[in-house]
Amino acid sequence: MSKQKLTPVSNRHVSFWGRNNTWFLLIGSLITLASCNSTDSKLPILGQREAVTKTVDGKSVTDSVYQSVPDFKFVSQYGDTVTAKTLDNKIYVADFFFTTCPTICPKMKVQLKRVYEKFKGNPDVMLLSHTIDPAHDSVSVLKEFAQNLGVTGRQWLFVTGDREKIYDIGQNSYMVTAQADSTAPGGVVHSGAFILVDKAKHIRGIYDGTTETGVDKLMTDMNRLLAEYKP
Template sequence: MKILNSKIPFFSFTCFCLFFHVACNQKSEEKLPIYGQSNTIENEINGKIVVDTVYHSIPDFSFINQDSLFISQDFFNQKIYIANFFFTRCPTICPVMQQNMLTVYEEYKNDERVAFLSHSIDYRNDHPWVLKEYADRLGVDNSQWQFVNGQKDEVFNISKEYLVFTTEDENAPGGYDHQGLFILVDQQRRIRGAYDGTEDEQIQKLLNDVKILCKEYE
């Protein structure tokens, strides 16, 4: 068995959009690309070399949600989901991001194929009851959209798995710095797209790509 590694670091959004645009304009396929680390594996089967690619996927996780329940990857079994990183006291991009996520949530509300996951990076202050109040104010009234938090290392380590930059920074507004990306994840927990959560055009792109991804599982 031979394994070749290739790695892609945190998304540079400009480069990502260029590559994403080219890939998605292959209209004949109508299939989204897969992003992140990949391993090319060669196996000999019945005397023939069979090449397979194993893609980066979001690892197992467990975080506490707005209802003080532990949510793991099992909640998203047989679903595609959209993830992002935010914090409730964020004075900059988060309010716009979450309103835009709400637009997508309303479009797919009660659609069992699609879920939403917002990771708080404010591990000190975003307790479950804070997340609950935030979700209620936003207008989230079912379990389809989960708001979660955890210990410091857990929070920042999981953002790396989504290829999203997050950090604690006392000089940043609110004490944290992070990318405003929405990450589209398929049923195998592979990354299939990233979108600027503050841009209306990118939200429309996300809505279209969710439809494309859903068709893969029909």
């Protein structure tokens, strides 16, 4: 897949996905369709899937392999390396933001703080916030930002790294908007989505992270997802 050249975040403004209603409706349709096809109360697995045929006990068996978040390497607010392995055996919520964003990011962080407080101390849950402005959002800036939010410990990590890799994982793995747009303030559009990921790195839900209703739904679905792993 060809990658789009992205414009740097120059004046640190952002546009929400109001201009991306078609995308949002498409995701909503996919979630509804997957839910309708579900035979139990489990959350659907979103994204592409591939039919794989293998031999089991001498018989040919076709199974579905679902899209998953690939390995990555970023740096946290503590200056250490964060990879996909850091989140092994966890469900987690991912989002994209930047610390100087004056529009949707403050709303998102208020809502994600609710999630943090609700699941604080739960060893099966993590939060992962990716900055889309790594040129400004250094390790020290992210650490101060986390501290100002009242975030301690390693349950909620704020990560920075190579800008192109951050945009790539947003668009191609988490299925959220992160692209150049010359009509948007700062030349960049990113979504206000929160993405729920299971322990197998499959995407299980995408939610509006700017509203209380959207995040209430996220927290309900997090409990549903955690229940899947109970004996």
